[in-house]
Amino acid sequence: MIYRECGVFKANYRADMAIFPIPLDRWGVIIILFIAFVVVPFSASDYWLSSILIPFLVFSLAALGLNFLTGYAGQLSIGHAAFMAVGAYISLILYGRYEVPLLLSLLGGGLVTAAVGAVFGIPSLRIKGFYLAVSTLAAQFIIQWVLTHWEWISGGVFGTVDTPPMQVFGWPIDTPVKKYYLVLSVVVPLTIFGKNIVRGQLGRAWMAIRDMDVAAEIIGISLFWNKLLAFTVSSFYAGVAGGLITFTYYGAANIEAFNIMVSFHLLGMIIIGGMGSVLGSFFGGGFITLLPIFINQFAHAFGTVLKTDLLACLELILFGGLIIFFLIVEPYGLARLWRTGKDKLRLWPFPY
Amino acid sequence: MIFAIEVAIGGLLVGVMYSLVALGFVLIYKSSGVFNFAQGDMTLLAALALVGFLTIFPLWLAILAALVLMIALAIAIEAIVLRPLVARPPLALFMATIGLGFFLQGIGQGIWGTDPKGLDIGISDIPFKIKGLLISQFDLAGGALAGGLVFALVWFFQKSRTGRALRAVSDDHEAALSVGIPLRRAWAISWAIAGLVALVAGIMWGSRLGVQFSLSLIALKALPILILGGIDSIPGAIIAGLVVGASENLAEVFLGPYVGGGIQTFFPYLLALVVLWFKPYGMFGREIIERV
Amino acid sequence: MNKKNGNPMLQVEDIHITFGILKALNGVSLEIHKGEILAIIGPNGAGKTSLVNVINGVYHPSRGHIFFEDKDLTTLSHHHIASLGIARTFQNVALFKGMTVLDNIMVGRNLKMGSNFFSQGIYWGFAQKEEIRHRQEVERVIDWLEIEHIRKTPAGMLPYGLQKRVELGRALAAEPKLLLLDEPMAGMNLEEKEDIARFILDANEELGTTIALIEHDMGVVMDISDRVVVLDYGDKIGEGTPEEIRNNEKVIKAYLGTARQK
Numbered sequence: 038m039i040y041r042e043c044g045v046f047k048a049n050y051r052a053d054m055a056i057f058p059i060p061l062d063r064w065g066v067i068i069i070l071f072i073a074f075v076v077v078p079f080s081a082s083d084y085w086l087s088s089i090l091i092p093f094l095v096f097s098l099a100a101l102g103l104n105f106l107t108g109y110a111g112q113l114s115i116g117h118a119a120f121m122a123v124g125a126y127i128s129l130i131l132y133g134r135y136e137v138p139l140l141l142s143l144l145g146g147g148l149v150t151a152a153v154g155a156v157f158g159i160p161s162l163r164i165k166g167f168y169l170a171v172s173t174l175a176a177q178f179i180i181q182w183v184l185t186h187w188e189w190i191s192g193g194v195f196g197t198v199d200t201p202p203m204q205v206f207g208w209p210i211d212t213p214v215k216k217y218y219l220v221l222s223v224v225v226p227l228t229i230f231g232k233n234i235v236r237g238q239l240g241r242a243w244m245a246i247r248d249m250d251v252a253a254e255i256i257g258i259s260l261f262w263n264k265l266l267a268f269t270v271s272s273f274y275a276g277v278a279g280g281l282i283t284f285t286y287y288g289a290a291n292i293e294a295f296n297i298m299v300s301f302h303l304l305g306m307i308i309i310g311g312m313g314s315v316l317g318s319f320f321g322g323g324f325i326t327l328l329p330i331f332i333n334q335f336a337h338a339f340g341t342v343l344k345t346d347l348l349a350c351l352e353l354i355l356f357g358g359l360i361i362f363f364l365i366v367e368p369y370g371l372a373r374l375w376r377t378g379k380d381k382l383r384l385w386p387f388p389y
Numbered sequence: 390m391i392f393a394i395e396v397a398i399g400g401l402l403v404g405v406m407y408s409l410v411a412l413g414f415v416l417i418y419k420s421s422g423v424f425n426f427a428q429g430d431m432t433l434l435a436a437l438a439l440v441g442f443l444t445i446f447p448l449w450l451a452i453l454a455a456l457v458l459m460i461a462l463a464i465a466i467e468a469i470v471l472r473p474l475v476a477r478p479p480l481a482l483f484m485a486t487i488g489l490g491f492f493l494q495g496i497g498q499g500i501w502g503t504d505p506k507g508l509d510i511g512i513s514d515i516p517f518k519i520k521g522l523l524i525s526q527f528d529l530a531g532g533a534l535a536g537g538l539v540f541a542l543v544w545f546f547q548k549s550r551t552g553r554a555l556r557a558v559s560d561d562h563e564a565a566l567s568v569g570i571p572l573r574r575a576w577a578i579s580w581a582i583a584g585l586v587a588l589v590a591g592i593m594w595g596s597r598l599g600v601q602f603s604l605s606l607i608a609l610k611a612l613p614i615l616i617l618g619g620i621d622s623i624p625g626a627i628i629a630g631l632v633v634g635a636s637e638n639l640a641e642v643f644l645g646p647y648v649g650g651g652i653q654t655f656f657p658y659l660l661a662l663v664v665l666w667f668k669p670y671g672m673f674g675r676e677i678i679e680r681v
Numbered sequence: 682m683n684k685k686n687g688n689p690m691l692q693v694e695d696i697h698i699t700f701g702i703l704k705a706l707n708g709v710s711l712e713i714h715k716g717e718i719l720a721i722i723g724p725n726g727a728g729k730t731s732l733v734n735v736i737n738g739v740y741h742p743s744r745g746h747i748f749f750e751d752k753d754l755t756t757l758s759h760h761h762i763a764s765l766g767i768a769r770t771f772q773n774v775a776l777f778k779g780m781t782v783l784d785n786i787m788v789g790r791n792l793k794m795g796s797n798f799f800s801q802g803i804y805w806g807f808a809q810k811e812e813i814r815h816r817q818e819v820e821r822v823i824d825w826l827e828i829e830h831i832r833k834t835p836a837g838m839l840p841y842g843l844q845k846r847v848e849l850g851r852a853l854a855a856e857p858k859l860l861l862l863d864e865p866m867a868g869m870n871l872e873e874k875e876d877i878a879r880f881i882l883d884a885n886e887e888l889g890t891t892i893a894l895i896e897h898d899m900g901v902v903m904d905i906s907d908r909v910v911v912l913d914y915g916d917k918i919g920e921g922t923p924e925e926i927r928n929n930e931k932v933i934k935a936y937l938g939t940a941r942q943k
Binding site (some may be wrong): 244253 | 737738739758759760763764768769771775776777778779780784787788789791792794796798801802803804808809812813816817820851852855
């Protein structure tokens with residue numbers, strides 16, 4: 038079957054404005070969801086589920102959040118992991134200490150993070166460009182400090198809170214498959230919600246601010262509300278992702294799991310995956326999650342077992358090198374490569 | 390009171406060394422419009438290389454070798470990273486330097502190892518007394534060296550022919566080209582200077598804290614200084630460095646105990662945020678006027 | 682065809698703007714009447730763009746007042762002014778380059794859209810109906826400006842002439858009462874100019890949009906405008922019908938630049 042846009046006649050705007058206007062895309066998405074919900078849980082090993090797929094999905098969600106802010110609204114944040122940390126601690130406290138149901142705890146973690154994110158978004162109303170980028174680092178350091186020093190949250194300077202056993206609607210979430218379903222059932226709706234946001238009125242306002250904020254304001258877009266909303270929505274996603282990863286992957290909230298390196302990883306995900314692309318967030322999330330595993334496998338293939346610190350160095354080199362490579366060669370990341378590939382397939386042999 | 394003065398002086402001397410790192414950023418920004426996030430990783434790389442060279446060369450030759458390496462690196466960065474990104478938005482270049490930072494970190498640690506190393510350049514860290522004030526000898530020497538370099542750089546940038554050319558490039562790339570200043574050479578020179586700054590900072594901070602990964606985080610100290618002073622202001626970098634050095638020390642000692650300590654990590658950022666709210670381009674930065 | 686009835690739509694009263702020691706506008710007053718096409722002309726540096734900027738709030742005057750439909754605009758922020766029904770285009774095209782033509786024009790209708798954040802995220806229902814309704818309006822503009830073939834092209838990839846056209850579309854999509862056009866035909870060839878002139882006349886006649894435009898091409902100005910205002914070095918030196926302006930001594934002098942170098 039050939040990917041074709043030709044011959045798809047949209048008789049009304051409703052069809053043209055559907056989330057996936059081309060039938061093959063629609064089928065593609067249905068197939069991917071089918072694989073994700075039905076095939077994967079029955080065929081993937083526990084290792085794949087808990088060490089690769091879960092972090093892939095959760096980090097993609099966090100990257101999507103950062104993409105709203107940086108890729109769509111054009112406000113660079115290099116302290117985004119701190120927002121994940123807020124979500125992690127708050128949802129854990131809600132669930133473990135106040136016995137709020139799990140899904141509501143995640144939501145609560147997200148909402149508190151959204152509020153924190155809005156506060157750290159306030160400087161963006163006056164500060165721009167590099168100045169703003171550096172001041173987002175303030176979020177990283179201030180939040181880290183507050184989380185570890187506020188005893189109500191972490192119980193002391195160690196800043197580690199263990200997750201209690203999980204339950205959703207009375208079902209215990211104890212196996213990798215169940216955790217995977219939990220992650221999937223949070224990530225999928227939030228992704229669809231996010232896709233709708235960015236292709237609608239708010240997404241257009243964000244992109245307008247990104248492309249030229251002065252002109253955006255002159256045509257009547259309030260920079261104040263839209264920037265704050267970008268910070269809020271973006272932090273909400275980061276917060277939910279932080280809560281999810283803590284419950285399903287780390288097993289304990291630890292401030293070191295959300296240090297500045299993780300912020301850079303998130304940034305790398307959207308640069309490599311694709312700025313201003315929902316799909317790109319997932320490409321980037323997958324790419325960065327798989328990178329260390331690739332390197333390891335690659336080394337294995339040559340019969341060498343790399344020492345862990347050399348492995349870490351190789352990872353740094355590849356990570357840094359790929360960021361530069363993509364910025365130079367393909368600033369819109371893997372998502373654009375994907376698009377270009379699809380365009381080549383349009384009504385072969387006469388692509389337009 | 391004596392104690393407060395000691396704390397402030399200690400902070401100021403450290404502040405001079407912050408200023409030096411911040412100056413590395415400012416020089417590159419002024420001459421190429423690039424906000425070089427990799428400055429900290431260049432510091433780490435320079436220190437690692439120096440420690441590596443010290444195992445085979447005497448001190449002076451090792452420093453020279455490290456300097457040559459940093460200059461070669463500057464030329465390579467210009468050719469491989471900057472040139473293809475010339476016409477791109479400044480934030481793209483900024484992100485590229487983030488990538489560059491990781492790349493250099495990986496290379497440096499891959500070659501010379503990740504274990505912490507000592508670096509001894511023969512200055513002891515024993516405090517001594519002047520007029521009843523206890524002052525660290527090391528901080529004093531570091532402060533003096535950094536101060537000297539800051540002075541030399543300012544002179545170079547403001548008074549020398551090459552320095553003037555570099556400033557012309559920063560004001561307007563196209564205009565500089567049209568009066569015959571080769572942009573590429575100007576960029577390579579300014580990155581080589583940043584390499585020199587990284588080396589000196591690497592020597593000082595390396596012999597103080599040991600040469601290890603955390604050395605690259607020195608950049609994170611310099612960033613709030615930079616935005617506090619204004620990213621394109623040389624005096625801004627110097628004054629803000631001193632302000633941050635002194636105030637974070639004072640805050641840690643006098644404010645820290647009430648809130649549980651450890652506020653040094655973020656205090657400069659908080660300070661920078663407050664100042665930026667009132668002066669969005671730092672204390673001395675040039676305001677960017679946007680036109681439509 | 683002067684349509685002077687009732688209060689003018691926009692009143693600019695004794696506006697002064699200075700940048701440092703440079704006087705951009707030096708006590709300019711003018712009126713724009715409902716339904717007319719007013720051309721603002723003058724040599725380079727006369728203060729034309731400053732005048733437009735002060736009307737839609739990019740600059741705030743150091744002295745003087747601006748009234749739009751009897752509301753004082755002088756201290757309002759630009760997005761507030763936009764919401765009152767004043768749209769504009771820019772001398773150097775200010776399109777959102779990373780967005781498609783369709784999105785650029787849709788964003789022009791931003792002020793008219795009102796579904797809340799959650800219904801946008803859920804999309805089905807209210808937000809979808811609203812998007813479709815506005816899409817129909819936008820398609821009308823696209824159809825009218827004859828840019829159907831590029832609707833899904835990123836604006837930054839278009840040639841200059843088309844970008845200007847899309848920008849006009851974005852401003853029109855907002856259904857403004859007053860449309861300010863800053864050199865809508867700059868850098869265009871004759872054929873493109875004729876197209877734009879036709880769009881301007883159509884917008885004025887069919888949609889009843891009041892238009893103030895800055896333009897250098899005298900031929901176009903004389904053909905399409907109802908009235909002309911002439912600025913020179915921040916002063917208004919002439920006002921009247923195209924015919925009157927053509928014969929105005931001061932204007933001829935300013936344009937020929939006698940006894941003064943630029």
